[in-house]
Amino acid sequence: MTKEDIKATVTMRSVLSRYGVEVRRGRCRGFCHSGRDLNMGVYKHNCHCFVCDKDYDIFAVVEYFENCGFKRAFEILGGDKPVSFAARRKAVKAKQTCEKERAIDAEYKRLFDLWCAMDYAIILYNRTEFPDEALTGLYIYALHNINRVQAELEEVKDKEWSMKSSAQTSS
Ligand SMILES: [Zn+2]
DSSP states (O other): OOOHHHHHOOOOOHHHHHHHHHBEEEEEEEGTTTTOOEEEEESSSSEEEETTTTEEEEHHHHHHTTTHHHHHHHHTTTTOOOOOOOHHHHHHHHHHHHHHHHHHHHHHHHHHEEHHHHHHHHHHHHHHHHHOOHHHHHHHHHHHHHHHHHHHHHHHHHHHHHHHHHHHOOO
């Protein structure tokens, strides 16, 4: 859809309602100055704040609430790439889940590498007839900490599992 197509089909009222701005008798609250009073005039294609003396068309309203530029507002309102609000919310959520998953993966890998190094130090110490000071130090450190690392690994695994199962139930 072109800009003109969108303007012909999307009313100011419907755009405002998407963002929870109620229109009463052609008026709405002045969202631009976080006002509560109905000092904004709402017309078919634009709205006007009498306090700020600012005029908004439907794209400007989307830009304001989404904190984006015209290009993105155009897409949101059904321009070249129509994106539904529900799909957008889902995409944002998926991105957040993905970032969390990556963080958990990284933490798991870090702990696993640590666990392997400790396990190796213990094995090496046990196989070495005359371990030097460095190896003995490592062995003692590993012996004291390997259970804690193991427990942390289990915790991360639980976190990953609960996140994956909650992602499944919410989709
Ligand atoms: Zn205002």
